[in-house]
Amino acid sequence: xxxxxxxxxxxxxxxxxxxxxxxxxxxxxxxxxxxxxxxxxxxxxxxxxxxxxxxxxxxxxxxxxxxxxxxxxxxxxxxxxxxxxxxxxxxxxxxxxxxxxxxxxxxxxxxxxxxxxxxxxxxxxxxxxxxxxxxxxxxxxxxxxxxxxxxxxxxxxxxxxxxxxxxxxxxxxxxxxxxxxxxxxxxxxxxxxxxxxxxxxxxxxxxxxxxxxxxxxxxxxxxxxxxxxxxxxxxxxxxxxxxxxxxxxxxxxxxxxxxxxxxxxxxxxxxxxxxxxxxxxxxxxxxxxxxxxxxxxxxxxxxxxxxxxxxxxxxxxxxxxxxxxxxxxxxxxxxxxxxxx
Numbered sequence: 001x002x003x004x005x006x007x008x009x010x011x012x013x014x015x016x017x018x019x020x021x022x023x024x025x026x027x028x029x030x031x032x033x034x035x036x037x038x039x040x041x042x043x044x045x046x047x048x049x050x051x052x053x054x055x056x057x058x059x060x061x062x063x064x065x066x067x068x069x070x071x072x073x074x075x076x077x078x079x080x081x082x083x084x085x086x087x088x089x090x091x092x093x094x095x096x097x098x099x100x101x102x103x104x105x106x107x108x109x110x111x112x113x114x115x116x117x118x119x120x121x122x123x124x125x126x127x128x129x130x131x132x133x134x135x136x137x138x139x140x141x142x143x144x145x146x147x148x149x150x151x152x153x154x155x156x157x158x159x160x161x162x163x164x165x166x167x168x169x170x171x172x173x174x175x176x177x178x179x180x181x182x183x184x185x186x187x188x189x190x191x192x193x194x195x196x197x198x199x200x201x202x203x204x205x206x207x208x209x210x211x212x213x214x215x216x217x218x219x220x221x222x223x224x225x226x227x228x229x230x231x232x233x234x235x236x237x238x239x240x241x242x243x244x245x246x247x248x249x250x251x252x253x254x255x256x257x258x259x260x261x262x263x264x265x266x267x268x269x270x271x272x273x274x275x276x277x278x279x280x281x282x283x284x285x286x287x288x289x290x291x292x293x294x295x296x297x298x299x300x301x302x303x304x305x306x307x308x309x310x311x312x313x314x315x316x317x318x319x320x321x322x323x324x325x326x327x328x329x330x331x332x333x334x335x336x337x338x339x340x341x
Contacts, residue, residue: 001334002148003045004137008129009033009153011122014167015086018115026118027288027321028167033153036317039327043334045149048140050132057135058128058170060178061203066162069111070169071124076104086118113158113165127154127169134172134316138179141274141314146341149279149315149334150176157197157278157318158224166195166224173278173316174203177210180314184273185209188311190263191216192302193280193318194291196228196244200278206236211243211270214278215259217291218246241270249291253298256283260302264309275311281320281329288321296325296332303336313337 010033014026040047058067077087089109100110130152137150150172157173158166177187177200189204191197191214204210212234219228234242243266245259267275281299283292294302306313315334320326 001045001338002048002137002140002145003040003151004048004050004133004148005033005037005151006050006129006133009126012120012126012154014118014120017118028154029322031322032320032326033151035322035326036151036330039330040149040151042327043331045334048136050129050136052132053135057175057179058131061161061171061174063162066111069107070119070127070164073104073108073119074121074123080104086120088115088118111163113160113163116166117164117169123169130154130156130172131170131175134176135179137316138176138314141312142180142183147313147315147337150317152317155318157191157193157200158195159199160202165199168199171199171203173197173276173318174200176314176316177276180274180276181209186211186270186272187274187276188267188270188272189213189276189278190267190306191278191280191318192260192283193278194283194289195223195280195319197278198224198227201227201232201242204238205234205242206238208237208241211241211267211272213243213245213263213266215245215247215256215263217249222249222291250293252293253295253301256292256294256298257301257305261305264305267309272311275309275313277306277313277315278318279315279333280318281326281333284320284323284325284329286323286325288323296328299329299333300336303333304340307337307340
């Protein structure tokens, strides 16, 4: 399987986020990509550098004003008195009848859903390059590859049309799915990150042409808390094109894999031309966020279940944080897919 990467992600090195009211060290660190790359090499996947596609694919799912904010915020932030080294909003408005303020502090809150998405000097370069990784890999699938993998960092599935959150800035999965729509009438997204893909859901929630399915920890006690419930099915023309399959926090291999397998009926009934897998590896028993207890064998079985769908498949890396198992878990899920394909 071809695996697309870029070294431009390294400049994004967040130092802190708020966890239970305290500043904690950021978990979305450059070393993640190093461990994922080791997993790709162990699986003997072909590493391919990303091509540059410019702003077009990003504009397919994000607003112009939001992308401009991401690009310019770090430079403008430096002009504020006593500002930190990262842009972090501390006022987050309820957007009902709200008005965009001129203040950068206010705009930071407007465009950030939480305090886990600090913007540093090179965050824009890293985030925009991650979309190039996703689109490059999507192009391989368009050109006839059975599957391709995109090593995207920072991740993207918590990013809305015009709002960052949960370590995510630009929604790589949604950008890839929209790019694939240029050649397919219908595209399905299967998100198996342990955190619900709330941004991806929002972007496609009222659309009938992109099916969004998410397997994740029950949000009643796990991030993102407010979205990811089973009753969320889409709206308007998109009603019925969103499926959430929450599992109990702390679930192991059998429950996790069963939920992935349960997605098959809905995906196949939708009859997509291709499948985008938002590949989170943070369901691992070794992941620092502790949402589930999935082993490498569980990830292998999940990969096999995805392969049995028989669809051209693009894997887009989402979560999965620093542990010794991060690389082996990637080797396992892609190996399981290839063995069953």
